[in-house]
Amino acid sequence: MSGHHDIPVYRRIGATPAPSVRTDQAGVVIAGAGPVGLAMALDLGRRGHCVTVVTRLDFIAHCSKAICFSKRSLDILDRLGVGDAVVAKGVTWNVGKVFRGDGQQPIYQFDMLPVKDQKRPGFINIQQYYVEEFLLDALLALPNVEIRWGHSIEQVTPRDDGVDLDILAAGTDYRLTADWLIACDGSRSTVRARMGLDFEGRVFEDNFLIADIRMTHEMPPERWFWFDPPFNPGKSALMHRQPDDVWRLDFQLGWDIDRDAATRPENVEPYIRAMLGGDVEFEREWYSVYTFQCRRMARFVHGHVIFAGDSAHLVSPFGARGCNGGFADIDNLGWKLDLVLRGKADQRLVQSYDHEAVLTADENILNSTRSTDFLTPKSPASQALRDAVLELAQDHEFARPFVNSGRLSTAVAYPESPLSTPDEDGWQGGVAPGAPVPDAPLGDGWLLERLGDDFVLLVHGWQGEVPAGLCVVATQGAAARRLGLPAGAACLVRPDQYVAARWMQPDRDRIGAALSRANGGTPWPN
Amino acid sequence: MAELRTDVNLSGHDDLYAALLRLHEDRTEAESLKIWSRLVLLLANHIGDAEVVLQAIALARPGGAGADAHPADATGPDRMPEGRGQ
Ligand SMILES: Cc1cc2nc3c(=O)[nH]c(=O)nc-3n(C[C@H](O)[C@H](O)[C@H](O)COP(=O)(O)OP(=O)(O)OC[C@H]3O[C@@H](n4cnc5c(N)ncnc54)[C@H](O)[C@@H]3O)c2cc1C
Numbered sequence: 001m002s003g004h005h006d007i008p009v010y011r012r013i014g015a016t017p018a019p020s021v022r023t024d025q026a027g028v029v030i031a032g033a034g035p036v037g038l039a040m041a042l043d044l045g046r047r048g049h050c051v052t053v054v055t056r057l058d059f060i061a062h063c064s065k066a067i068c069f070s071k072r073s074l075d076i077l078d079r080l081g082v083g084d085a086v087v088a089k090g091v092t093w094n095v096g097k098v099f100r101g102d103g104q105q106p107i108y109q110f111d112m113l114p115v116k117d118q119k120r121p122g123f124i125n126i127q128q129y130y131v132e133e134f135l136l137d138a139l140l141a142l143p144n145v146e147i148r149w150g151h152s153i154e155q156v157t158p159r160d161d162g163v164d165l166d167i168l169a170a171g172t173d174y175r176l177t178a179d180w181l182i183a184c185d186g187s188r189s190t191v192r193a194r195m196g197l198d199f200e201g202r203v204f205e206d207n208f209l210i211a212d213i214r215m216t217h218e219m220p221p222e223r224w225f226w227f228d229p230p231f232n233p234g235k236s237a238l239m240h241r242q243p244d245d246v247w248r249l250d251f252q253l254g255w256d257i258d259r260d261a262a263t264r265p266e267n268v269e270p271y272i273r274a275m276l277g278g279d280v281e282f283e284r285e286w287y288s289v290y291t292f293q294c295r296r297m298a299r300f301v302h303g304h305v306i307f308a309g310d311s312a313h314l315v316s317p318f319g320a321r322g323c324n325g326g327f328a329d330i331d332n333l334g335w336k337l338d339l340v341l342r343g344k345a346d347q348r349l350v351q352s353y354d355h356e357a358v359l360t361a362d363e364n365i366l367n368s369t370r371s372t373d374f375l376t377p378k379s380p381a382s383q384a385l386r387d388a389v390l391e392l393a394q395d396h397e398f399a400r401p402f403v404n405s406g407r408l409s410t411a412v413a414y415p416e417s418p419l420s421t422p423d424e425d426g427w428q429g430g431v432a433p434g435a436p437v438p439d440a441p442l443g444d445g446w447l448l449e450r451l452g453d454d455f456v457l458l459v460h461g462w463q464g465e466v467p468a469g470l471c472v473v474a475t476q477g478a479a480a481r482r483l484g485l486p487a488g489a490a491c492l493v494r495p496d497q498y499v500a501a502r503w504m505q506p507d508r509d510r511i512g513a514a515l516s517r518a519n520g521g522t523p524w525p526n
Numbered sequence: 527m528a529e530l531r532t533d534v535n536l537s538g539h540d541d542l543y544a545a546l547l548r549l550h551e552d553r554t555e556a557e558s559l560k561i562w563s564r565l566v567l568l569l570a571n572h573i574g575d576a577e578v579v580l581q582a583i584a585l586a587r588p589g590g591a592g593a594d595a596h597p598a599d600a601t602g603p604d605r606m607p608e609g610r611g612q
Contacts, residue, residue: 374543401536
C-alpha cells in the first residue's frame with residue numbers, strides 16, 4: 001500500500017478490500033496487528049469469539065524490534081499453541097554476563113532460570129517478525145477471526161455498550177460498529193489520542209544505536225553487557241545472538257548527537273569494527289537509533305475500550321519488558337473478556353484487568369527506570385555512585401548485586417488482587433494467591449501443560465467433591481513441592497495460571513466461594 | 527578483631543540504590559559531598575567498630591578495589607573477553 005515505502009517488508013500480505021457496506025458490524029475489534037494485537041486475537045479466537053483485527057499496514061514489517069522473549073511469554077505462547085514453533089526457531093539462553101572496561105572476566109552474572117527442570121528456558125532470542133508470523137499462521141487457521149490489512153482507524157466514538165470506529169481503507173471510508181475495542185495500536189495509539197486520554201511519564205536523555213548484523217561468530221548463547229569497554233569508552237554496549245546468524249549490537253551514544261547521521265553505515269561500522277575486530281566480515285540487517293520513555297496511561301479500561309501493550313504503557317528496552325509486558329496484558333484480559341462475552345461473569349471482572357495490568361506496568365516501569373538510571377547517570381553524584389559500584393564489583397562480591405544492566409522480565413505477582421481469596425491457614429512459603437504457578441516436571445510432561453484455558457484445582461493427595469465443571473489435576477513430587485502444597489492441600493488456579501486461593505483442607509463450599517470471587521463475584525457454577 | 531564484610535550482606539539492592547539516587551536529586555555538587563559525608567558518619571557510628579571502619583577506609587581509597595586506573599585509559603586494541611568459541 002502507499003505511504004509506507006520507508007518500512008522494510010518481511011512478509012507481504014496485501015490490502016483487504018473495504019466492506020461493500022458503509023456501516024459494518026463486529027463483536028470484538030482489535031486495533032493493530034503488532035505482536036500484542038495478534039496474540040489477543042489468538043486468545044479470544046481460540047475461545048470461539050468472532051474477532052475482527054483492523055490494522056494499518058498490509059505486511060509484517062522487517063525491522064526487528066523485540067528480540068528477547070521471557071519464560072513467562074513462552075508459557076503464554078504455549079497456552080496459545082505457538083510455543084513450540086517460537087522456541088524451535090529461537091536461540092535459548094539463561095545466563096547474562098556484565099563486563100567492565102577491557103576486563104576478560106565478568107564482574108557480575110545472573111541466571112534467568114534459577115530453578116531448573118522447567119519446560120521452557122529463562123529466555124529466548126528471536127526476531128519480533130518471526131513471533132508475529134507464528135501468531136498470524138495460527139490465526140489464519142481460525143475461521144472466526146478476520147484480519148483487515150491496510151485499514152486505518154481514524155476516529156473513535158465510544159458508546160455505553162460499545163464503540164463506533166471510522167476506518168479508512170484504500171481511500172474508502174466506512175464505519176465499524178463494535179461491541180468491544182481492544183486498542184493494541186502501539187505507542188502512538190490513534191485510539192488513545194482520539195479519546196483524548198493521558199500518557200504520562202519520563203523521557204530519558206540518551207540515544208542508543210542498534211546494529212543488527214549478519215555474521216558467523218562463535219560465542220556462548222548468553223547476554224553480554226559492557227560498561228565502559230575500550231570499543232565504546234565511557235559508555236555501555238550489549239551483544240545478543242539471534243537466529244539466522246544475526247547479532248544484535250547495541251551501543252550507548254549519549255544525548256548530544258546527530259541522530260540521522262548516527263545510522264549511516266560509515267558511522268555505524270567503526271563501532272562494529274572496534275568491537276569485533278577490524279577485519280570482521282558482516283552484512284547489515286538493520287541500523288537504528290532509539291531514545292526511550294517510561295510512561296503509562298492512568299487507566300487501561302475505559303468502558304468498552306480496553307488498552308493493551310505499547311498503547312497502554314512504554315518502557316525502556318533494558319529489561320525486555322515491552323512486548324513481554326504486552327503478552328502479560330493479553331494473558332490477563334483474554335479469559336476475563338471471554339467469561340463476560342459468554343455471559344458467565346459480570347462486566348466488573350474486566351475492571352480487575354485495570355488493577356492487575358497497571359500493577360504489572362508499574363513494576364516494569366520501575367525496573368526499567370532504575371536500569372536506565374544506572375546506565376545513564378544524570379549528575380556527578382549519581383555518576384560517582386555508579387562508577388563506585390562498578391569498581392568495587394570487580395573484586396568484592398557485596399557490590400555485585402547493585403550492578404544493573406537491565407533487570408530482565410519475569411512474571412509479576414498481584415498480592416492485593418481483588419480476585420484472590422486471602423490465605424486463612426498458616427502457610428509457610430509456597431505460591432501465594434496472586435502469584436503465578438511455577439513449572440515443574442509432572443508425570444511424563446510438565447505441570448504447566450496440564451493447565452488449560454480454564455480454572456483448575458491443583459491438589460496434592462486430596463480427593464473430595466468440587467464445584468460442577470471445575471477441572472482437577474493431581475500433583476506430586478517436585479510440582480507439589482514448588483507449589484508448597486502439603487499432603488491433603490489444594491490451590492485454585494485461574495485460566496492465566498495465577499493462583500487464586502489455597503487451602504490446607506479444601507472443601508467444596510470454600511472452593512466455590514473462591515471461584516466466584518475470582519470470577520468477579522459472579523456465583524459459580526453458572 | 528572484627529573483619530570488614532565484603533560478601534553480600536543485604537537484600538533489596540535496587541531499592542537502596544534508588545534511595546541513594548534520590549538523596550542527590552536536584553543537589554549541587556557541594557551539597558552532594560556534604561550528604562555523602564553525613565551518610566558515612568551515620569553508618570560508621572552504627573557499625574560501632576573503628577577497626578572495621580578503618581578497613582573500609584583503606585578499601586575505599588584510590589588504589590583500593592578496582593580503582594587504580596580509569597579503564598578507559600587502559601584501552602587495549604579490539605579486546606573481547608575470552609570465552610568465545612566455547
Ligand atoms: C529497539 C527496541 C528493542 C526492543 N526489544 C524488546 C525485547 O527484547 N523484548 C520485548 O519484550 N520488547 C522489546 N521491545 C518493545 C517491543 O518491540 C514492543 O513492546 C512491541 O512491539 C509492542 O507491541 P504492540 O503490539 O503493543 O505494538 P506495535 O508493535 O507498535 O504494533 C501496533 C500495531 O498497530 C498498528 N496501528 C497503529 N495505528 C493504527 C491505526 N490508527 N489503525 C490501525 N492500526 C494501527 C500498527 O501498524 C502496528 O501493526 C523493543 C523495542 C525497541 C524499539
